[in-house]
Amino acid sequence: MVQPATTPEHWTELIAARRQRRILTEQVAALKRSCASECGKRHVSECSKCWPLVIDKMRQRYIESPDREWFTSRKAFHQELEELFADAKEHRISIRQIEARIESEKEAWYRWILRKHAEFLVTCNDDYVHDELRGMLDDPDRSRDEVVEMMWRGIGKPPDWAERVDAFAARVAAAGGNPAALKKLYVDEFFMDKGTSEPLEDSKPYLDEYLSNENMGIEEILGKIMKDAQESRNLRPQRDMHTARLDDLRRAKMADELNKKQQAKSQAQAAQERVAGEDLYNLPPCLVCGKTLDTHDVFSCPVCQAVTQMGGKKELTVFCSEECHAAGFDDHTSEAHACESGDNCVLERSDGQVDDVEMDDGTSQDGFICRECLGLKRVTAFCSERCAFENVVNHYQRHHEAKADADEVSSLVRPMQETLESILRRENPGLHMEWLA
Incomplete structure (x- = not known):
């Protein structure tokens, strides 16, 4: 599960950074004035006595800062700065080169902060922004300005x-x-x-x-x-996949069965029906009674239909009537679309108490689907949000040979009903669909 975020008070770091920059500026300016009046050099960098003092003040700003700032815990960077400041004392590198290195490290820190604290985007409902930002954070060719602009797009940028x-x-x-x-x-x-x-x-x-x-x-x-x-x-509320009965696709009666008004409507629907694939016409018999189905009045398993129409290795599962659907749908889903968590399913551990809409901990029992499996044209279901959050990481390791962190779980699964609706509407633009309550 997602752990409570404990982000630092970034405004205190901002205050500290401004204060330390002001102190450093004042100290360096004082050294320059002193050098000009006492040593007579055109520039402090030409003075063998004062130049090391200036470098030491800059070094103290980053290596010995008394305040918590973005670089405070980056110990490897501290070691690198020690070497860079030592080279600057001997005029082997310039101050500009050190500043460029500091800016580069600050950009790396910024990207790290966004990876670690993804809650910065909780106000954003745009999946495109989430996906783009994740890609940007791992792409060195995408500039910091692009990353910042995408952040603003996600959270909204107040004009002031x-x-x-x-x-x-x-x-x-x-x-x-x-x-x-x-x-x-x-x-x-x-x-x-x-x-x-x-x-x-x-x-x-x-x-x-x-x-x-x-x-x-x-x-x-x-x-x-x-x-x-x-x-x-x-984890928006969804109907529980194991108790809900999804309404199947229903066809309007043929034009010769309707009156004149209904005929006009049916003709328009018939023109649209031609976009449906052949797999919706060549139907198997009813799962419960074995009856041959009329393609104009069909009850189907939405999971099987979605996989079939995506091009996956699955056949349609259909029922000839509401009675057969009521008699066979639950057994079919339990067998063909069982929770991926198996013995680790939270419902198994709760002795099968599935009547309530919420789990004991207040989380929803709505079904969720593995995103990676969906891309492979199959549906791997978890019976509830808690099952998904507790077991999807192991699923990714076993079936996708991919590592996943617990704080990435929300990006690994999708709500089941919302996803099925999207697939079926996309694949069947000419069909009228309803869902059984």
């Missing part, structure tokens, strides 16, 4: 974002680390509607929890909000 960040950082700095002042500031910034001064929609439970726990940091409650939002986005 820079001014708002500066103003907020200034207020945090003015609080001087006072816990009560910071808490009030964070409440106003993250939980309150600026126009009404009332809590934002759906924020009240989180606000109450944050205010009632004096030891809870803002990053902890924001992480909880993002975790819940991520789960809500990826």
Whole structure:
């Protein structure tokens, strides 16, 4: 399952970075003035006494920074900087080369942050943005500007974002680390509607929890909000695949069975029906009674039909009537489309108690499909969100010989009913479809 995010307070890093840059600028400027007045050199880089002092101040900025900044934990980078600053003292490389290396490392850090904290995109419902951003993060040929632009596309870019960040950082700095002042500031910034001064929609439970726990940091409650939002986005309520009966495709009666008004409608439908594939006309007998089916009134298993029409190795499973569908559909799905988790299925562990819409932990029992299997023209189903999240990583390792991390689970599966509807509508543009409730 997705773990609560504990992202750092990035505005404190921004404040620290600005402060440290200002201090370094002042220190270097003082050294330059001193060198000009005492040593008489045209440029401090020409002075054997002052130039090493300037380099040492720059080195301290990155190697001995007292504040937490983006480079603080990057120890290998620290070692590399030690060597670069030593070379700069001897004029073997320029300051510009060191600055370019720092910028390159900062870009690598930025990409790492986006990989580690995918919750930055919980507000984005555009799958294209998610897929593009993942590709960009692993593609060195895609520039940082492109990555940033895709981020803005995903989360939305306020026109006054820079001014708002500066103003907020200034207020945090003015609080001087006072816990009560910071808490009030964070409440106003993250939980309150600026126009009404009332809590934002759906924020009240989180606000109450944050205010009632004096030891809870803002990053902890924001992480909880993002975790819940991520789960809500990826696990939207769906009908349970093992209890729902999906309505099959129904055809309108032929034009000669209808009145004049119905004939006009049927003729339009008939013109559209020609786009349906031959596999929807050459039907097998009813699974329950063996009766030959009329192609104008068919009940089918939507999973079998989706796989068949995608070109997978599956035959249609059909029923001649609602009675046969009711008698045979559940047994068919249990046998042909059983939960991939097998003995690890959460329903098996709960003694088969499937009547409730929610699991004991509040998660949905809706069916989910492995994305990779779907690309291979087959459907591998998990009976519920919890089954998918607990077992899909093992499935990927066993059947796709691919490694997957637990925090990537939401990208490995798709909601079953939503996916089946999309496939069937795409493959049958001329058919009228309904789903059995």
